[in-house]
Every structure is written in C-alpha cells, then in structure tokens.
Amino acid sequence: xxxxxxxxxxxxxxxxxxxxxxxxxxxxxxxxxxxxxxxxxxxxxxxxxxxxxxxxxxxxxxxxxxxxxxxxxxxxxxxxxxxxxxxxxxxxxxxxxxxxxxxxxxxxxxxxxxxxxxxxxxxxxxxxxxxxxxxxxxxxxxxxxxxxxxxxxxxxxxxxxxxxxxxxxxxxxxxxxxxxxxxxxxxxxxxxxxxxxxxxxxx
Amino acid sequence: xxxxxxxxxxxxxxxxxxxxxxxxxxxxxxxxxxxxxxxxxxxxxxxxxxxxxxxxxxxxxxxxxxxxxxxxxxxxxxxxxxxxxxxxxxxxxxxxxxxxxxxxxxxxxxxxxxxxxxxxxxxxxxxxxxxxxxxxxxxxxxxxxxxxxxxxxxxxxxxxxxxxxxxxxxxxxxxxxxxxxxxxxxxxxxxxxxxxxxxxxx
Numbered sequence: 001x002x003x004x005x006x007x008x009x010x011x012x013x014x015x016x017x018x019x020x021x022x023x024x025x026x027x028x029x030x031x032x033x034x035x036x037x038x039x040x041x042x043x044x045x046x047x048x049x050x051x052x053x054x055x056x057x058x059x060x061x062x063x064x065x066x067x068x069x070x071x072x073x074x075x076x077x078x079x080x081x082x083x084x085x086x087x088x089x090x091x092x093x094x095x096x097x098x099x100x101x102x103x104x105x106x107x108x109x110x111x112x113x114x115x116x117x118x119x120x121x122x123x124x125x126x127x128x129x130x131x132x133x134x135x136x137x138x139x140x141x142x143x144x145x146x147x148x149x150x151x152x153x154x155x156x157x158x159x160x161x162x163x164x165x166x167x168x169x170x171x172x173x174x175x176x177x178x179x180x181x182x183x184x185x186x187x188x189x190x191x192x193x194x195x196x197x198x199x200x201x202x203x
Numbered sequence: 204x205x206x207x208x209x210x211x212x213x214x215x216x217x218x219x220x221x222x223x224x225x226x227x228x229x230x231x232x233x234x235x236x237x238x239x240x241x242x243x244x245x246x247x248x249x250x251x252x253x254x255x256x257x258x259x260x261x262x263x264x265x266x267x268x269x270x271x272x273x274x275x276x277x278x279x280x281x282x283x284x285x286x287x288x289x290x291x292x293x294x295x296x297x298x299x300x301x302x303x304x305x306x307x308x309x310x311x312x313x314x315x316x317x318x319x320x321x322x323x324x325x326x327x328x329x330x331x332x333x334x335x336x337x338x339x340x341x342x343x344x345x346x347x348x349x350x351x352x353x354x355x356x357x358x359x360x361x362x363x364x365x366x367x368x369x370x371x372x373x374x375x376x377x378x379x380x381x382x383x384x385x386x387x388x389x390x391x392x393x394x395x396x397x398x399x400x401x402x403x404x405x
Contacts (some may be wrong), residue, residue, distance in 0.1 A: 039288065
C-alpha cells in the first residue's frame with residue numbers, strides 16, 4: 001500500500017473516531033431519579049404500608065439469589081421507610097392488612113437502558129406484591145437491559161385491589177448503581193429525591 | 204549592482220515558477236465550528252472538527268473533488284428536576300450532536316501562478332447527524348440523514364517553494380436538512396473556520 005493511501009486511511013479513521021461521546025467518568029456523578037404515578041390514585045386514602053426491612057428483592061442474570069441482605073440494602077430500606085413515614089403513613093407487619101405494598105427491587109447485571117417517554121408499556125418482573133410481569137403506566141421508563149443496575153421502588157394499591165392483581169400506583173427508578181460514584185451516598189440522596197419530586201405522596 | 208539585479212530576477216522568477224498550479228491536491232484541516240440553530244440543544248462553539256478533501260484540476264482555475272467533514276458539538280446541563288403530568292425525572296445531562304458530511308465539491312482559484320492562492324468553493328452532498336442525550340449511563344438519540352451544502356472560501360500559502368505542501372486557511376458555512384423532530388431540529392446550520400495543510404501534486 002502506498003504511503004498516500006495509508007495517510008488517507010489513517011486520516012479517515014482518525015476523523016471518524018474522534019471524541020464523539022462523553023467519557024463515562026463525566027456523566028456518572030449523580031444518579032438519575034425517575035418517578036411515575038397513577039394520576040387516578042387518591043394517595044390521601046392510604047394510611048398504612050407494608051414492606052420488607054433490611055432486605056431487597058434481587059433480579060440478576062448472574063445470580064440465583066432472590067433477595068439481598070447487606071449494609072447497602074439495610075441503608076436502602078431504612079431510607080425508604082424514613083421517607084414513607086415522613087409522608088404520614090404507618091408501617092405494619094408483613095401479612096397484616098396494609099393499604100400500600102412496597103416493593104424494593106434491584107435489577108443487577110442486566111442489560112438495562114432507560115428512556116423517558118410520556119407513556120408506553122413497562123415490562124419487569126419481581127417484587128413481593130403483585131409479582132406480575134408487565135404493565136402500563138401513564139408515563140415512564142422504557143427499560144432494556146445491559147450491564148448496569150437499577151433500584152426500583154414501587155407502591156402497589158392493596159386497599160382497592162379487589163380480586164385481581166394489585167395495581168402499581170407509584171414507581172421510582174434510580175440508576176445507575178454500578179457505575180455511579182460513591183454509590184451508597186448517591187443512592188441515599190436519590191431515594192430522598194424520589195420523594196421530594198413526588199409531593200402528592202404526602203398526606 | 205549587476206549581481207543584485209540578477210539576484211532579484213532570480214527571486215521573482217523562482218517565486219512565480221514555484222507557484223505553478225497542481226493537478227491533484229489533498230486537504231486536511233482542523234475545523235472550529237459554531238452552531239447557528241437550536242442552541243438550546245447545543246449552543247457552544249466546538250473545536251472538534253475536521254475536513255479531508257481531494258481535488259483534481261479540470262480547467263485552468265477550477266478543481267473538483269470530494270470532501271469528508273466531521274464536527275462534534277456538546278453542551279452540559281446541570282442537575283435539575285423536570286416534571287410531566289405523570290411523573291418527574293431528576294438528572295444532569297450532556298447533549299451531543301455529531302455531524303458527518305460527504306460532499307462533491309468544486310473550487311475556483313483566482314490565480315494560477317501565485318504563492319498565495321485564494322479560492323472559493325461549493326460542496327453538496329450527504330449529511331449524517333446523530334443527536335444524543337447522555338444522562339448517567341443512559342442515552343437516547345436520533346440518527347438522521349439529510350442534504351448538505353457547504354460553501355467555503357480560503358487561501359493556501361506556500362512558504363517553501365521546494366516543498367509540495369502549503370498552509371490552508373478558510374471559512375465555511377454548513378447547511379443540512381438533517382432534521383429531528385424529537386430533538387428540535389428542522390435543519391442544522393453552523394459556521395466555522397479551518398486551518399490545515401494542502402498536499403500538492405498528490
């Protein structure tokens with residue numbers, strides 16, 4: 001190959017490969033916090049809630065564990081509980097009648113990418129209450145999967161569920177748990193932010 | 204005195220002789236660009252851009268060839284909360300527009316026997332733009348094609364007559380129909396300047 005051809009090929013390769021997207025380190029300083037709610041739900045009617053403390057549900061393509069229990073998950077559930085308590089609701093024991101069931105789930109090592117849209121289907125699995133796969137919300141997050149992790153917190157309506165599956169009335173998706181800096185601190189801040197940007201939850 | 208006259212004659216003759224025109228030229232240039240539309244998405248000037256070009260002389264003052272262009276624009280928006288009727292999202296994000304072009308271009312050279320060679324040109328071809336939003340590890344985007352027009356003007360200067368290359372400086376304007384409804388682009392326009400080299404007798 002002539003030197004001229006080599007020069008052209010190198011120049012073209014250089015031109016097409018130059019910094020056309022941000023470095024990961026530039027964009028993971030804060031977690032993304034997305035919340036969605038059922039606009040038909042009357043949140044003031046829900047006075048009690050039920051959730052697992054210390055452990056969170058776990059969905060992973062690299063582990064058969066269904067739940068996680070460690071300092072990180074203890075922090076997560078404690079922070080969720082604190083925020084729900086501050087919204088004017090009372091925790092009841094698992095199995096006791098509750099108005100809201102709270103699912104806290106980490107989707108890990110799955111190929112997850114999120115895009116925010118005003119309304120579309122929302123497939124997921126896991127969670128104690130409901131346990132169904134798939135749903136549709138007035139707006140939300142389209143989730144597809146790759147090597148990332150997301151914390152999902154979900155409220156389902158146990159008070160008005162009737163005979164069918166309980167309906168999801170509030171969800172938050174927080175991510176990314178894998179690549180963001182100072183994961184524990186940022187997760188705590190993100191949980192707080194989820195409730196701050198959902199003032200309709202307050203009684 | 205006679206020696207001085209001979210020396211001056213030599214300089215003049217060699218100067219004009221060195222500027223003989225070239226049949227084939229290859230351009231490589233660094234481009235600085237400023238977006239002119241939809242500055243809410245990307246509004247900052249960018250130093251990340253380049254052009255590669257090739258020309259063949261088809262008449263005494265006209266050369267035609269191809270250009271390949273690239274420009275990347277970006278803009279960062281600090282963390283904020285955005286509300287919708289069904290929820291909210293809190294994030295910071297970085298917008299990117301990567302603009303690529305492939306053009307057929309014609310240049311008109313004002314002189315044929317000078318060391319300093321001003322020219323004007325017009326290119327028309329294909330634009331391929333990618334508009335993307337990056338937030339944490341997530342991204343959403345749109346990849347679009349369109350028509351691209353690129354008028355340009357410049358000058359190349361050959362400082363050393365023995366070398367087969369010259370410095371090139373120019374300005375350009377890019378207009379493309381690479382529209383994206385999702386990201387607010389009816390078209391894309393930018394203006395910029397270029398510094399680079401011309402390889403003569405390529």
